[in-house]
Amino acid sequence: MKTSALQVERAAYQPKLPKALQGAVKVQEGAPTQSVDDQEEIQKLFPHTYGMPLVEFVPGEHTESKRLNVGVILSGGQAPGGHNVISGLFDAVKKLNPENQLYGFLMGPGGLVEHHYVEITKDFLDPYRNTGGFDMIGSGRTKLEKEEQFEKGLEILKKLDIKALVIIGGDDSNTNACVLAEYYAAKEYGIQVIGCPKTIDGDLKNEQIETSFGFDTATKTYAELIGNIERDCNSARKYWHFIKVMGRSASHIALECALQTQPNICLISEEIQEKDQTLNEIVENIASVVAHRAHEGNNFGVVVIPEGLIEFIPAIGRLIGELNDLLAAHGADYKDLDKDAQRKYILEHLSEANRSTFETLPEDVARQLSLDRDPHGNVQVSLIETEKLLSNMVAAKLEQWKKEKKYDGKFSPLHHFFGYEGRCAAPSNFDADYCYALGTSAVQLIANGKTGYMAIVKNTTSCTDEWKAGGVPITMMMNMERRNGEMKPVIRKALVDLNGKPFKTLVEHREEWAKKTCYIYPGPIQYWGPSKVCDQTTKTLSLERE
């Protein structure tokens, strides 16, 4: 296999572990926990995995080496560092007992159900250390939620003598990990299930989870690109760049990129929802900044847009909610209709208020909203070209203002969407270390008999030595939410906190950033060189933990 010079040199990097995980480990248990909401319902649904204590690892004494095989699954979208979680798992299970085996199920949860797997050996693993991507064993979006799947999975787990399964995924996948843990516990199958907090979107965080892995690397990659575009923008001085960034519902990625690069405008979906803004108000706000800058001779700028925006505009959000239920209920027959018939079908079935919203949307956007849910029943927001929708509407508004003599500038928009560029970037030093520690923690949870836990690492703005590792019961993070038209127990998604420091920092500066040109150019991730460059934490994490 031919690899790049960076991969060759980076393979030699030894991720740093927190002190508590460097040697033998002892478990320190906290008090019993409660779910964040709907305690009664969650407890009823998870009788065997509810109320367990928080766990922290502290240095302990060497005990007998434990014999156990472990399975691992990568679930959902890629995030930088996934391979390092697996490296951490591998090194830790082998340290427990060199005869222990680690198996990877292929192409996501489907690999467990369909019995596609590979044994992860040293030779197999080594080329993937400190690399991006999930290509070592692949990932997938099969939802693990049916008993039939759990039983099929059990067959192969038994065959391979696997005592514990580690599921590396986002909020939905960890919810499913917990359902599986509960099922295996209820059936007394003797199989533990442990989750790991993965997602570039940054929306899997709470009191216990400081950040999900991949967020650091992905946002640095997007910030590199946004910074480069800002520099281009400020050199050519003739374009408005509308840049949409991934992140699904939450605006964490947009916010973090804005804090790193200081664009003229950064929309935050959560704020738009809170203020009950209409699409027209959003467009007017952007157009005002464009007009203000034009008045000062600056016919250029940069707008950062979170991909989930459209769902958070309340009128459109209500429409999407009804469409989700409608498509979940009528999905099958609807699917075979042609484009026009689908539109007609939707218009006939929508409530009056939502129908009128649907009718006012540009036809292609309306169509995008009524297509292809992901397996969790969510709109695939990354396919909606919000950046073009907004710039078209801003152009129309400016045209109108020009006629009214309120604006006299030039508006040339360019569009970008960044997502796939960052999901598989080679992990930053932070993500390389963090993931390796998560993998190591997961093995310690297993060795200590835990199930229904997520591996965690805290105190991550201190030096690695001082990081704290442990586990959190997944049920502790759950509440009941409506999905696919049904109430379900799910891990509460962390949206941008409008009272949090990261958002407040944006608010504090955004008027200045809009009017002046305060761009910052972070440049590409550095793996070697001055620590100030290589070991920067995200602005979000450092502001949150200040």
Place this chain on the structure above:
Amino acid sequence: MKTSALQVERAAYQPKLPKALQGAVKVQEGAPTQSVDDQEEIQKLFPHTYGMPLVEFVPGEHTESKRLNVGVILSGGQAPGGHNVISGLFDAVKKLNPENQLYGFLMGPGGLVEHHYVEITKDFLDPYRNTGGFDMIGSGRTKLEKEEQFEKGLEILKKLDIKALVIIGGDDSNTNACVLAEYYAAKEYGIQVIGCPKTIDGDLKNEQIETSFGFDTATKTYAELIGNIERDCNSARKYWHFIKVMGRSASHIALECALQTQPNICLISEEIQEKDQTLNEIVENIASVVAHRAHEGNNFGVVVIPEGLIEFIPAIGRLIGELNDLLAAHGADYKDLDKDAQRKYILEHLSEANRSTFETLPEDVARQLSLDRDPHGNVQVSLIETEKLLSNMVAAKLEQWKKEKKYDGKFSPLHHFFGYEGRCAAPSNFDADYCYALGTSAVQLIANGKTGYMAIVKNTTSCTDEWKAGGVPITMMMNMERRNGEMKPVIRKALVDLNGKPFKTLVEHREEWAKKTCYIYPGPIQYWGPSKVCDQTTKTLSLERE
């Protein structure tokens, strides 16, 4: 000014100079030169700047310090390293005599004509050392070609006591630099004009110019992104990514990125023209690879597309040629027509063959071809969404093959266009050094009384010490070409050489890359760390100089 950690640390980098430029310098002149073609006409047009010798700098003895002021202009699209050319100029003019002054004309050649300028002092310059972008003095696309402009420029040059002007630009801008040099020489105004080879496109190269600055950094930035997408593609295994990359007419950027990342398909415009391929043949070739991979269960892949492609498909190229002339001749009255009237106008005025090509194109593509020439009369190819055009046509072809039972896979395309992300990236070590040396060379050409020269640095695949610096008469690189409907003297654009090693290397491997998955993930540019990572030259340059 708040800057990033990378900028702070990178500011301390001292670019390395070739041995010959480290101390006092002596000029070594070669034999008189000839233009690459149309010698008689070029000589007639450039009587004062034709036939001059090649120049090389060698270590010399210290001479009296020379008093002179210099002006500098950034012309055209941004390229990483422009600020370092200016740093090189500054340090070298100050070394000649600390009283010498360097002036920057603002926002491109227009700054000279309109007398917008700034004195570049140490304090002004220092924050821009080793940074990307042209924002220090801005850039622009005003064409410097009329006597009236030359005379307006002269006024300010005289006022500031500027003896020499350095124009940093691509092939068109350097052509204009030579026209200006010739004009000032003919008028005996005593003002020298020196060019510098700038363009990320890589098409300003020949026997004397090994590479244009910015190509190294820009291609590394695009290759980082393509590599990241390949890794994502190979992890998710369900998308075909169609990635268009900048580069205008020439396919150097696409080719270099392909050599760095080994995608499944990389189209080379020059080959398509040479083989006289139709759009349908190109689409069939791509669809065949998709079908072949699908047959092996691989419904994913990456296609790299040069932005100039469409001009090189012979039938479309002929159409564009006629449109260029038509728009140049009838531009003014045509411009005020509405969309439909413009289409009608074009259909009425085109020759029969080209009309039928025009009519077969999707309407939006046809419209893009008939809009907005740049100031040099070229189609703005970056605005044509070739990546979507191709993937739509591939989808249609596969649909047809599916009906004919020749194909049974899934085809989900995603689209990307990379250009603005790389033009202002912080220069790699190579570009930082190369540009600094070019600036230093330019000053030596000035100090030695040269005009109508371009600064050059050769032997660039050796270590910096061994680089050779000098100058090449711009007329030596010229021939006559049709522009805006007229024959003009221009620097011959270097397209991809189908007999050159870089293209041959692609040809040698592309079948394997198409069928197997041989992706390479170069990762982001590194400024510190192992030399194998930080000081990699482009594949193009190292293959060409093997």
